[in-house]
Amino acid sequence: MNKIDLTITDAFKNKVINPVYLPYLNNETRTQIYFGGSSSGKSYFLAQRAVLDVISGGHNYLIVRKVARTLSKSVFNEITKAIGFLKLTPYFTINKSDLVITCVNGYQILFAGLDDVEKIKSITPAKNVVTDIWIEEATETDYDDIKQLNKRLRGKSLVKKRLILSFNPVYQTHWIYVEYFAGKWEESKNCYSNDDLSILKTTYRDNKFLMPDDIRELENETDPYYKAVYSDGKWGVLGHVIFKNWRTEDLSEKAKPFSMFQNGLDFGYAADPAAPTHNHFDRKNMTLYILDARYCYEMTNDLLAAEIKNMIDRQVITCDCAEPKSIKELRQHGVTAIAAKKGKDSVNFGIQWLQKLQIVIHYTLKEAINEFTVYKWREDKDGNVLPEPIDKNNHIIDSIRYALENEMAIIDRPKRDRPMPKRGAL
Missing domain, CATH: 3.30.420.280 (Nucleotidyltransferase; domain 5)
Structure with a gap:
């Protein structure tokens, strides 16, 4: 089966996807960054989008984190929850032991840790090529990790290839800020785009599915650095750091x-x-x-x-x-x-x-x-x-x-x- 005759209505998408992310469902920009505060829903949106992309055909996802053993309890669970929440369980086979999710149309979502370089090199989907690489918690990674992953996005495909980074921001000296934000990003705005790069910042305020106690915890943060980073999604400007030597x-x-x-x-x-x-x-x-x-x-x-x-x-x-x-x-x-x-x-x-x-x-x-x-x-x-x-x-x-x-x-x-x-x- 190459194409599934399945229509997910706009009304249903509006019901299950946070409004701030809806314009990014069909974003084809080569490099995409989704960052911001804790509980902003960015990882869950990307999980939803991955499921919808794969079931529509043409997309094979490779989802990575720095350490392989953290995958099964984080982003793999997000994907499986998204499949259930979108009521698409009959269309997917979920292999938790191998960390492989296969759609009935033959396209797949694969998972790997950057601590196993040889496995990354050998990963190949069952059908066609990897079209989308999503790096979750990208601030854990090194500059060379991203460059090597970008090289994996090659070969003939039916859709445009994309490199996707998601993370909570840390400090402004981080290589991701230097590489993608310096000279471009305006803190007063929540998005940026050019022909090759799109950036979206979100916070808990953009997540309509949060519970009141989740919101209270984020709003009651007293440490200025953690409030700026984890509540407000800003790149941190560090205060009284202990070590400068x-x-x-x-x-x-x-x-x-x-x-x-x-x-x-x-x-x-x-x-x-x-x-x-x-x-x-x-x-x-x-x-x-x-x-x-x-x-x-x-x-x-x-x-x-x-x-x-x-x-x-x-x-x-x-x-x-x-x-x-x-x-x-x-x-x-x-x-x-x-x-x-x-x-x-x-x-x-x-x-x-x-x-x-x-x-x-x-x-x-x-x-x-x-x-x-x-x-x-x-x-x-x-x-x-x-x-x-x-x-x-x-x-x-x-x-x-x-x-x-x-x-x-x-x-x-x-x-x-x-x-x-x-x-x-x-």
Whole structure:
């Protein structure tokens, strides 16, 4: 069956699709960006559009995220919900184990993680070529990821090919802002378009399907950065960031002579990932080199142990002492894991100590770069700085603090009880 005799009326589309997105149902622009605040409905709209495109014929979708294991509980579920909500379940076969959705007309929606490059290269739909690549949570990706994906959009097809990015904005130094927004985007507007690029910004205010408690939570956000980004969908202008003493470099060659390493692990599982780090501290020059740092999502301790051994082999790794059972299990799986000592005021002391260093991050470590860019001090309602970091965007930073505990003890332990800056002094 090549074409389905199916008519979805405009009245039905108006009923199930947020009005702000209706003009974009047939958008054929090569590069499309849908961004904005949390709960704006952008991902669900793109899921709806993907289903309608595939069932109309000619479209094969490849949907990607940075990490493959996050697909099944995020965008794959959005697609399956959209199929049901559009009352199109009889027309699709959903294979959750292989992450493949096939329409009765032969066109498909395929899913892959950018952490499996070889799989991306080999993905081919059952019929014709990939016509649409949708990168969900695109701010997680690297510049090279998008360029490589764009090259996949080739070959003869019945429809125009499209590269689609969706995300919540982060900070204005992000490569996506530099590549697509700088010199074009006006914050006072909600859209932009030229022959090759279309951008749409939406927020929770554009989502007519939200519940009142969802709206209250977004409207009651007090942190200025998070309110701007997650409630209002704006590119963040960071306030009182904690670390300004860092830079990125290609450490591939520089790291070869290093023989002493400091490794750390912040435990986590789902939304808050585990974060092993591999570092070298040059005590003479007070320089920290971050050689490897990873977010490990939904890894049981046996899988986490394998990831750590792949990173550092049998080297010692200092772990958050709050999870003694996990430390014991890592040891049982061959990891030389020890518990951090922490101690009184260990977070602020560790931050102060790291602020004195020169910090060099290997240029490919996206998560580490993001954390050092956005980790910031809490502020009161009047914008005064409080001597307390916001407990977000700090998994890798916490891991590094554990890794360097011994160095801190050797160099600066007597100064541990010095006071933090007074309110508003930063």
